Amino acid sequence: MFKVVTIIGARPQIIKAAAISRTIRKKFEGKMVELIVHTGQHYDVNMSKVFFDELEIPQPHYNLQVGSASHGKQTALMLEGIEEILLKEKPGCVLVYGDTNSTLAAAIAASKLNIPVAHVEAGLRSFNRSMPEEINRVVCDHLSTMLFSPTRSGFENLIKEGFDKNILPPFNPNRPKIYHCGDVMYDNSLYFSEVAGKNTTILHDLQLAPNGFVLATVHRNQNTDDPARLNSLFLSFNRIATEFAFPFVIPLHPRTQHLLQENLAPEVFESIMSNPLMKIIPPASFLEIITLEQNAKLIMTDSGGVQKESFFFKKPCIVLRSETEWVELVENGNNLLADASEDKIMNAWKLLSAKNDFTYPSFYGDGTAAEFICGKILSHLSR
Numbered sequence: 001m002f003k004v005v006t007i008i009g010a011r012p013q014i015i016k017a018a019a020i021s022r023t024i025r026k027k028f029e030g031k032m033v034e035l036i037v038h039t040g041q042h043y044d045v046n047m048s049k050v051f052f053d054e055l056e057i058p059q060p061h062y063n064l065q066v067g068s069a070s071h072g073k074q075t076a077l078m079l080e081g082i083e084e085i086l087l088k089e090k091p092g093c094v095l096v097y098g099d100t101n102s103t104l105a106a107a108i109a110a111s112k113l114n115i116p117v118a119h120v121e122a123g124l125r126s127f128n129r130s131m132p133e134e135i136n137r138v139v140c141d142h143l144s145t146m147l148f149s150p151t152r153s154g155f156e157n158l159i160k161e162g163f164d165k166n167i168l169p170p171f172n173p174n175r176p177k178i179y180h181c182g183d184v185m186y187d188n189s190l191y192f193s194e195v196a197g198k199n200t201t202i203l204h205d206l207q208l209a210p211n212g213f214v215l216a217t218v219h220r221n222q223n224t225d226d227p228a229r230l231n232s233l234f235l236s237f238n239r240i241a242t243e244f245a246f247p248f249v250i251p252l253h254p255r256t257q258h259l260l261q262e263n264l265a266p267e268v269f270e271s272i273m274s275n276p277l278m279k280i281i282p283p284a285s286f287l288e289i290i291t292l293e294q295n296a297k298l299i300m301t302d303s304g305g306v307q308k309e310s311f312f313f314k315k316p317c318i319v320l321r322s323e324t325e326w327v328e329l330v331e332n333g334n335n336l337l338a339d340a341s342e343d344k345i346m347n348a349w350k351l352l353s354a355k356n357d358f359t360y361p362s363f364y365g366d367g368t369a370a371e372f373i374c375g376k377i378l379s380h381l382s383r
Protein backbone atom coordinates (compact mmCIF):
# COMPACT_ATOMS: atom_id res chain seq x y z
CA MET A 1 0.00 0.00 0.00
CA PHE A 2 1.35 3.44 -0.96
CA LYS A 3 1.95 5.58 2.12
CA VAL A 4 1.51 9.35 1.96
CA VAL A 5 2.39 11.70 4.80
CA THR A 6 0.32 14.89 4.77
CA ILE A 7 1.75 17.88 6.61
CA ILE A 8 -0.61 20.56 7.82
CA GLY A 9 -0.41 23.26 10.44
CA ALA A 10 -2.38 26.37 9.58
CA ARG A 11 -6.10 26.84 9.08
CA PRO A 12 -6.18 27.06 5.26
CA GLN A 13 -4.17 23.84 4.96
CA ILE A 14 -6.51 21.91 7.14
CA ILE A 15 -9.31 22.96 4.77
CA LYS A 16 -7.36 21.99 1.63
CA ALA A 17 -6.27 18.69 3.16
CA ALA A 18 -9.92 17.80 3.76
CA ALA A 19 -10.50 17.43 0.01
CA ILE A 20 -7.55 15.08 -0.52
CA SER A 21 -8.14 13.14 2.67
CA ARG A 22 -11.77 12.53 1.73
CA THR A 23 -10.75 11.40 -1.76
CA ILE A 24 -8.13 8.97 -0.44
CA ARG A 25 -10.69 7.42 1.92
CA LYS A 26 -13.52 7.28 -0.63
CA LYS A 27 -11.79 6.57 -3.93
CA PHE A 28 -8.34 5.13 -3.21
CA GLU A 29 -9.10 2.77 -0.34
CA GLY A 30 -6.78 -0.22 -0.35
CA LYS A 31 -4.30 1.54 -2.66
CA MET A 32 -3.21 4.55 -0.67
CA VAL A 33 -2.94 5.22 3.05
CA GLU A 34 -2.54 8.66 4.57
CA LEU A 35 -0.79 9.67 7.79
CA ILE A 36 -1.54 13.21 8.96
CA VAL A 37 1.06 15.30 10.75
CA HIS A 38 -0.11 18.54 12.38
CA THR A 39 2.75 20.90 13.13
CA GLY A 40 0.72 22.84 15.70
CA GLN A 41 1.33 26.20 13.96
CA HIS A 42 -2.32 26.94 14.64
CA TYR A 43 -3.43 25.66 18.01
CA ASP A 44 -6.51 27.58 19.16
CA VAL A 45 -9.62 25.40 19.08
CA ASN A 46 -11.32 27.71 16.59
CA MET A 47 -8.24 27.87 14.35
CA SER A 48 -7.69 24.12 14.17
CA LYS A 49 -9.83 21.53 16.00
CA VAL A 50 -13.14 22.90 14.78
CA PHE A 51 -12.03 22.30 11.18
CA PHE A 52 -11.12 18.66 11.83
CA ASP A 53 -14.53 18.11 13.36
CA GLU A 54 -16.56 19.86 10.66
CA LEU A 55 -14.57 18.75 7.64
CA GLU A 56 -14.53 15.07 8.63
CA ILE A 57 -10.72 14.84 8.67
CA PRO A 58 -9.23 12.00 10.71
CA GLN A 59 -7.39 13.12 13.83
CA PRO A 60 -3.68 13.74 13.13
CA HIS A 61 -1.40 10.80 13.83
CA TYR A 62 1.25 13.20 15.11
CA ASN A 63 1.05 16.71 16.54
CA LEU A 64 4.33 18.58 16.92
CA GLN A 65 2.74 21.37 18.96
CA VAL A 66 5.27 23.97 17.84
CA GLY A 67 2.91 26.92 18.50
CA SER A 68 3.78 30.54 17.78
CA ALA A 69 7.37 31.80 17.52
CA SER A 70 9.53 33.87 15.17
CA HIS A 71 9.64 32.54 11.60
CA GLY A 72 13.10 31.03 12.03
CA LYS A 73 12.38 29.35 15.32
CA GLN A 74 8.94 28.10 14.31
CA THR A 75 10.25 26.64 11.04
CA ALA A 76 13.28 25.08 12.75
CA LEU A 77 11.14 23.31 15.36
CA MET A 78 8.92 21.92 12.62
CA LEU A 79 11.89 20.81 10.54
CA GLU A 80 13.32 18.83 13.43
CA GLY A 81 10.00 17.20 14.30
CA ILE A 82 9.01 16.37 10.71
CA GLU A 83 12.41 14.84 9.93
CA GLU A 84 12.10 12.47 12.86
CA ILE A 85 8.64 11.32 11.75
CA LEU A 86 9.68 10.85 8.13
CA LEU A 87 12.69 8.75 9.15
CA LYS A 88 10.37 6.52 11.14
CA GLU A 89 7.45 6.32 8.70
CA LYS A 90 9.39 6.18 5.40
CA PRO A 91 6.48 7.36 3.21
CA GLY A 92 6.43 7.16 -0.57
CA CYS A 93 5.52 10.83 -0.78
CA VAL A 94 5.03 13.91 1.38
CA LEU A 95 2.00 16.04 0.55
CA VAL A 96 2.19 19.76 1.33
CA TYR A 97 -0.29 22.57 0.83
CA GLY A 98 -0.05 26.27 0.09
CA ASP A 99 2.57 28.61 1.44
CA THR A 100 2.88 28.59 5.21
CA ASN A 101 5.89 27.92 7.40
CA SER A 102 4.56 24.36 7.83
CA THR A 103 4.73 23.90 4.03
CA LEU A 104 8.31 25.16 3.91
CA ALA A 105 9.52 23.00 6.79
CA ALA A 106 7.93 19.87 5.32
CA ALA A 107 9.40 20.48 1.86
CA ILE A 108 12.90 20.94 3.24
CA ALA A 109 12.72 17.96 5.60
CA ALA A 110 11.36 15.58 2.95
CA SER A 111 13.57 16.66 0.06
CA LYS A 112 16.74 16.25 2.15
CA LEU A 113 15.67 12.68 2.88
CA ASN A 114 15.04 12.09 -0.84
CA ILE A 115 11.33 11.63 -0.27
CA PRO A 116 9.28 13.04 -3.18
CA VAL A 117 7.34 16.20 -2.31
CA ALA A 118 3.94 16.81 -3.91
CA HIS A 119 2.92 20.46 -3.65
CA VAL A 120 -0.78 21.28 -3.84
CA GLU A 121 -1.32 24.93 -4.82
CA ALA A 122 1.98 25.25 -6.67
CA GLY A 123 2.98 28.11 -8.94
CA LEU A 124 1.12 30.95 -7.24
CA ARG A 125 3.12 34.15 -7.05
CA SER A 126 2.50 37.64 -5.71
CA PHE A 127 5.97 38.74 -6.93
CA ASN A 128 6.37 40.40 -3.56
CA ARG A 129 9.26 38.89 -1.62
CA SER A 130 8.43 40.91 1.48
CA MET A 131 5.63 38.40 2.08
CA PRO A 132 6.80 35.35 4.08
CA GLU A 133 4.33 33.27 2.05
CA GLU A 134 6.04 34.21 -1.24
CA ILE A 135 9.39 32.93 0.05
CA ASN A 136 7.76 29.73 1.28
CA ARG A 137 6.07 29.10 -2.09
CA VAL A 138 9.14 29.68 -4.20
CA VAL A 139 11.36 27.43 -2.08
CA CYS A 140 8.74 24.70 -1.80
CA ASP A 141 8.04 24.63 -5.54
CA HIS A 142 11.72 24.28 -6.36
CA LEU A 143 12.11 21.35 -3.97
CA SER A 144 9.04 19.48 -5.22
CA THR A 145 8.78 16.48 -7.53
CA MET A 146 5.10 16.90 -8.42
CA LEU A 147 3.63 20.40 -8.61
CA PHE A 148 -0.14 20.85 -8.82
CA SER A 149 -1.18 24.34 -9.85
CA PRO A 150 -4.82 25.31 -9.36
CA THR A 151 -4.73 27.94 -12.11
CA ARG A 152 -3.46 28.51 -15.62
CA SER A 153 -1.49 31.57 -14.44
CA GLY A 154 0.21 29.50 -11.71
CA PHE A 155 1.18 26.86 -14.27
CA GLU A 156 2.63 29.56 -16.52
CA ASN A 157 4.58 31.08 -13.63
CA LEU A 158 6.29 27.71 -13.17
CA ILE A 159 7.23 27.53 -16.85
CA LYS A 160 8.72 31.04 -16.61
CA GLU A 161 10.81 29.84 -13.64
CA GLY A 162 12.31 27.09 -15.78
CA PHE A 163 10.02 24.09 -15.21
CA ASP A 164 9.61 21.96 -18.35
CA LYS A 165 5.97 21.30 -19.18
CA ASN A 166 6.86 18.39 -21.48
CA ILE A 167 8.86 16.32 -19.01
CA LEU A 168 8.24 12.56 -19.19
CA PRO A 169 8.37 10.00 -16.35
CA PRO A 170 10.16 8.99 -14.21
CA PHE A 171 9.77 12.15 -12.15
CA ASN A 172 12.18 13.19 -9.42
CA PRO A 173 13.45 16.48 -7.98
CA ASN A 174 15.76 16.85 -10.98
CA ARG A 175 12.87 16.09 -13.35
CA PRO A 176 9.85 17.66 -11.64
CA LYS A 177 6.41 17.34 -13.20
CA ILE A 178 4.01 20.31 -13.33
CA TYR A 179 0.24 20.07 -13.72
CA HIS A 180 -2.63 22.50 -14.09
CA CYS A 181 -5.36 20.61 -12.29
CA GLY A 182 -8.02 22.87 -10.74
CA ASP A 183 -8.44 23.86 -7.13
CA VAL A 184 -9.15 21.57 -4.18
CA MET A 185 -10.79 24.57 -2.49
CA TYR A 186 -13.38 24.51 -5.25
CA ASP A 187 -13.92 20.77 -4.67
CA ASN A 188 -14.57 21.58 -1.01
CA SER A 189 -16.90 24.47 -1.71
CA LEU A 190 -19.06 22.26 -3.88
CA TYR A 191 -19.02 19.46 -1.33
CA PHE A 192 -19.76 21.56 1.76
CA SER A 193 -21.95 24.37 0.41
CA GLU A 194 -25.02 22.12 0.42
CA VAL A 195 -24.75 21.37 4.13
CA ALA A 196 -23.32 24.68 5.37
CA GLY A 197 -26.49 26.76 5.79
CA LYS A 198 -28.43 23.91 7.40
CA ASN A 199 -25.77 23.28 10.03
CA THR A 200 -25.05 26.75 11.34
CA THR A 201 -27.12 29.36 13.12
CA ILE A 202 -24.70 32.22 12.50
CA LEU A 203 -27.07 34.36 10.37
CA HIS A 204 -29.76 34.07 12.99
CA ASP A 205 -27.35 34.63 15.89
CA LEU A 206 -25.98 37.82 14.35
CA GLN A 207 -29.40 38.91 13.02
CA LEU A 208 -28.21 39.14 9.43
CA ALA A 209 -30.40 39.25 6.34
CA PRO A 210 -29.32 37.61 3.06
CA ASN A 211 -27.43 40.16 0.94
CA GLY A 212 -27.74 42.60 3.82
CA PHE A 213 -24.19 42.73 5.17
CA VAL A 214 -20.51 42.93 4.25
CA LEU A 215 -18.13 40.16 5.33
CA ALA A 216 -14.61 41.44 6.07
CA THR A 217 -11.46 39.58 7.15
CA VAL A 218 -7.98 40.96 7.89
CA HIS A 219 -5.04 38.84 9.02
CA ARG A 220 -1.96 39.41 6.79
CA ASN A 221 1.00 40.73 8.72
CA GLN A 222 1.38 43.61 6.22
CA ASN A 223 -2.04 44.85 7.37
CA THR A 224 -2.10 43.88 11.04
CA ASP A 225 1.42 44.91 12.00
CA ASP A 226 1.36 48.34 10.30
CA PRO A 227 -0.72 50.79 12.38
CA ALA A 228 -1.28 53.15 9.41
CA ARG A 229 -2.74 50.34 7.28
CA LEU A 230 -4.79 48.80 10.07
CA ASN A 231 -6.29 52.20 10.97
CA SER A 232 -7.10 52.92 7.35
CA LEU A 233 -8.83 49.55 6.91
CA PHE A 234 -10.98 49.83 10.02
CA LEU A 235 -11.79 53.51 9.32
CA SER A 236 -13.01 52.48 5.86
CA PHE A 237 -15.16 49.65 7.26
CA ASN A 238 -16.64 51.96 9.88
CA ARG A 239 -17.31 54.69 7.31
CA ILE A 240 -19.11 52.39 4.86
CA ALA A 241 -21.10 50.77 7.66
CA THR A 242 -22.20 54.17 8.95
CA GLU A 243 -22.76 56.03 5.65
CA PHE A 244 -24.65 53.18 4.00
CA ALA A 245 -26.24 51.74 7.16
CA PHE A 246 -24.77 48.36 6.30
CA PRO A 247 -23.61 45.89 8.96
CA PHE A 248 -20.07 44.52 8.74
CA VAL A 249 -19.29 41.03 10.02
CA ILE A 250 -15.61 40.72 10.88
CA PRO A 251 -14.41 37.31 12.15
CA LEU A 252 -11.07 38.17 13.70
CA HIS A 253 -7.96 36.00 13.33
CA PRO A 254 -6.10 35.82 16.69
CA ARG A 255 -3.23 37.82 15.18
CA THR A 256 -5.62 40.73 14.42
CA GLN A 257 -7.39 40.29 17.73
CA HIS A 258 -4.09 40.72 19.59
CA LEU A 259 -3.07 43.79 17.62
CA LEU A 260 -6.34 45.67 17.27
CA GLN A 261 -6.20 47.67 20.46
CA GLU A 262 -2.43 48.12 20.25
CA ASN A 263 -2.31 49.38 16.65
CA LEU A 264 -5.57 51.29 16.23
CA ALA A 265 -5.72 54.94 17.33
CA PRO A 266 -7.77 55.09 20.57
CA GLU A 267 -10.57 57.10 18.92
CA VAL A 268 -10.79 54.62 15.99
CA PHE A 269 -10.84 51.65 18.36
CA GLU A 270 -13.53 53.33 20.45
CA SER A 271 -15.77 54.25 17.50
CA ILE A 272 -15.57 50.70 16.10
CA MET A 273 -16.31 49.03 19.36
CA SER A 274 -19.27 51.32 20.02
CA ASN A 275 -20.78 50.98 16.52
CA PRO A 276 -23.56 48.35 16.59
CA LEU A 277 -23.13 47.89 12.82
CA MET A 278 -19.61 46.55 13.33
CA LYS A 279 -20.05 42.92 14.35
CA ILE A 280 -16.61 41.74 15.44
CA ILE A 281 -16.64 38.02 16.19
CA PRO A 282 -14.11 35.23 16.93
CA PRO A 283 -12.69 33.22 13.98
CA ALA A 284 -15.54 31.47 12.15
CA SER A 285 -15.65 27.73 11.48
CA PHE A 286 -15.60 26.55 7.84
CA LEU A 287 -19.35 26.01 7.65
CA GLU A 288 -19.93 29.40 9.27
CA ILE A 289 -17.61 31.25 6.92
CA ILE A 290 -19.19 29.52 3.92
CA THR A 291 -22.64 30.55 5.15
CA LEU A 292 -21.45 34.14 5.63
CA GLU A 293 -19.87 34.16 2.15
CA GLN A 294 -23.00 32.73 0.53
CA ASN A 295 -25.18 35.43 2.11
CA ALA A 296 -22.99 38.55 2.08
CA LYS A 297 -23.66 41.36 -0.37
CA LEU A 298 -19.95 41.88 -0.83
CA ILE A 299 -16.72 40.62 0.72
CA MET A 300 -13.56 42.52 1.72
CA THR A 301 -10.47 40.46 2.55
CA ASP A 302 -6.72 40.05 2.50
CA SER A 303 -7.04 36.23 2.63
CA GLY A 304 -6.23 34.15 -0.44
CA GLY A 305 -8.90 31.54 0.23
CA VAL A 306 -11.67 34.04 0.87
CA GLN A 307 -10.93 35.87 -2.42
CA LYS A 308 -11.71 32.66 -4.29
CA GLU A 309 -14.65 31.58 -2.17
CA SER A 310 -16.23 34.97 -2.96
CA PHE A 311 -16.10 33.97 -6.61
CA PHE A 312 -17.35 30.43 -5.96
CA PHE A 313 -20.41 31.92 -4.26
CA LYS A 314 -20.80 34.67 -6.87
CA LYS A 315 -20.02 37.61 -4.61
CA PRO A 316 -17.84 40.59 -5.57
CA CYS A 317 -14.71 41.03 -3.48
CA ILE A 318 -12.50 43.97 -2.53
CA VAL A 319 -8.96 42.71 -2.00
CA LEU A 320 -7.20 44.56 0.82
CA ARG A 321 -3.74 44.12 -0.70
CA SER A 322 -1.76 45.79 -3.47
CA GLU A 323 -1.36 42.55 -5.43
CA THR A 324 -2.89 39.10 -5.59
CA GLU A 325 -1.99 35.58 -6.63
CA TRP A 326 -5.53 35.11 -7.99
CA VAL A 327 -5.02 37.47 -10.92
CA GLU A 328 -7.79 35.97 -13.08
CA LEU A 329 -10.44 37.27 -10.67
CA VAL A 330 -9.18 40.84 -10.98
CA GLU A 331 -8.76 40.56 -14.75
CA ASN A 332 -12.34 39.27 -15.04
CA GLY A 333 -13.71 42.18 -12.98
CA ASN A 334 -15.06 40.08 -10.07
CA ASN A 335 -12.48 41.36 -7.60
CA LEU A 336 -10.81 44.76 -7.22
CA LEU A 337 -7.46 45.51 -5.59
CA ALA A 338 -7.86 48.36 -3.11
CA ASP A 339 -4.77 47.92 -0.95
CA ALA A 340 -5.32 49.51 2.48
CA SER A 341 -6.33 52.87 1.00
CA GLU A 342 -9.54 54.47 2.24
CA ASP A 343 -10.13 56.20 -1.14
CA LYS A 344 -9.62 53.01 -3.12
CA ILE A 345 -11.84 51.00 -0.79
CA MET A 346 -14.63 53.61 -1.03
CA ASN A 347 -14.37 53.68 -4.84
CA ALA A 348 -14.27 49.88 -5.09
CA TRP A 349 -17.31 49.62 -2.81
CA LYS A 350 -19.29 52.08 -4.96
CA LEU A 351 -18.31 50.32 -8.15
CA LEU A 352 -18.79 46.70 -7.09
CA SER A 353 -21.94 47.20 -5.03
CA ALA A 354 -23.67 48.78 -8.06
CA LYS A 355 -22.34 46.41 -10.73
CA ASN A 356 -24.57 43.54 -11.94
CA ASP A 357 -22.94 42.12 -15.06
CA PHE A 358 -20.42 39.76 -13.46
CA THR A 359 -19.39 36.56 -15.23
CA TYR A 360 -18.12 33.32 -13.64
CA PRO A 361 -15.85 31.32 -15.97
CA SER A 362 -14.56 27.98 -14.65
CA PHE A 363 -11.11 29.21 -13.62
CA TYR A 364 -10.77 26.59 -10.87
CA GLY A 365 -11.70 23.34 -12.58
CA ASP A 366 -14.77 21.17 -12.18
CA GLY A 367 -14.59 20.01 -8.56
CA THR A 368 -12.42 16.93 -9.19
CA ALA A 369 -8.94 18.35 -8.51
CA ALA A 370 -8.35 16.09 -5.49
CA GLU A 371 -9.07 12.96 -7.48
CA PHE A 372 -6.71 14.09 -10.23
CA ILE A 373 -3.93 14.77 -7.72
CA CYS A 374 -4.27 11.42 -5.92
CA GLY A 375 -4.39 9.54 -9.23
CA LYS A 376 -1.21 11.18 -10.53
CA ILE A 377 0.68 10.63 -7.28
CA LEU A 378 -0.28 6.97 -7.20
CA SER A 379 0.55 6.26 -10.82
CA HIS A 380 3.90 8.07 -10.84
CA LEU A 381 5.34 7.71 -7.35
CA SER A 382 4.33 4.22 -6.24
CA ARG A 383 6.50 1.36 -7.32
Ligand code: UD1
Residues within 6 Å of the ligand: 010, 011, 012, 041, 042, 043, 044, 045, 047, 068, 069, 099, 100, 101, 102, 132, 133, 219, 221, 253, 254, 255, 258
Ligand atom coordinates in the same frame (compact mmCIF):
# COMPACT_ATOMS: atom_id res chain seq x y z
C1 UD1 B 1 -0.38 31.75 8.70
C2 UD1 B 1 0.29 31.73 7.33
C3 UD1 B 1 -0.56 32.52 6.33
C4 UD1 B 1 -1.99 32.02 6.33
C5 UD1 B 1 -2.54 32.07 7.74
C6 UD1 B 1 -3.97 31.57 7.79
C7 UD1 B 1 2.76 31.67 7.49
C8 UD1 B 1 4.00 32.41 7.25
N1 UD1 B 1 1.61 32.35 7.36
O1 UD1 B 1 -0.37 33.09 9.14
O2 UD1 B 1 -0.02 32.37 5.04
O3 UD1 B 1 -2.77 32.84 5.47
O4 UD1 B 1 -1.71 31.26 8.58
O5 UD1 B 1 -4.55 31.74 9.01
O6 UD1 B 1 2.81 30.49 7.77
N2 UD1 B 1 -2.22 32.79 16.82
C9 UD1 B 1 -2.99 32.42 17.89
N3 UD1 B 1 -3.59 31.19 17.86
C10 UD1 B 1 -3.45 30.33 16.82
C11 UD1 B 1 -2.64 30.72 15.73
C12 UD1 B 1 -2.05 31.95 15.74
O7 UD1 B 1 -3.17 33.14 18.84
O8 UD1 B 1 -4.05 29.23 16.85
C13 UD1 B 1 -1.60 34.13 16.81
C14 UD1 B 1 -0.29 34.19 17.50
O9 UD1 B 1 -0.20 35.43 18.14
C15 UD1 B 1 0.70 34.16 16.38
C16 UD1 B 1 -0.05 34.89 15.27
O10 UD1 B 1 -1.42 34.55 15.47
O11 UD1 B 1 1.91 34.75 16.71
C17 UD1 B 1 0.39 34.49 13.91
O12 UD1 B 1 0.22 33.09 13.70
P1 UD1 B 1 1.11 32.29 12.61
O13 UD1 B 1 0.63 30.92 12.51
O14 UD1 B 1 2.54 32.48 12.87
O15 UD1 B 1 0.81 33.01 11.27
P2 UD1 B 1 -0.59 33.45 10.66
O16 UD1 B 1 -0.66 34.92 10.76
O17 UD1 B 1 -1.73 32.69 11.19
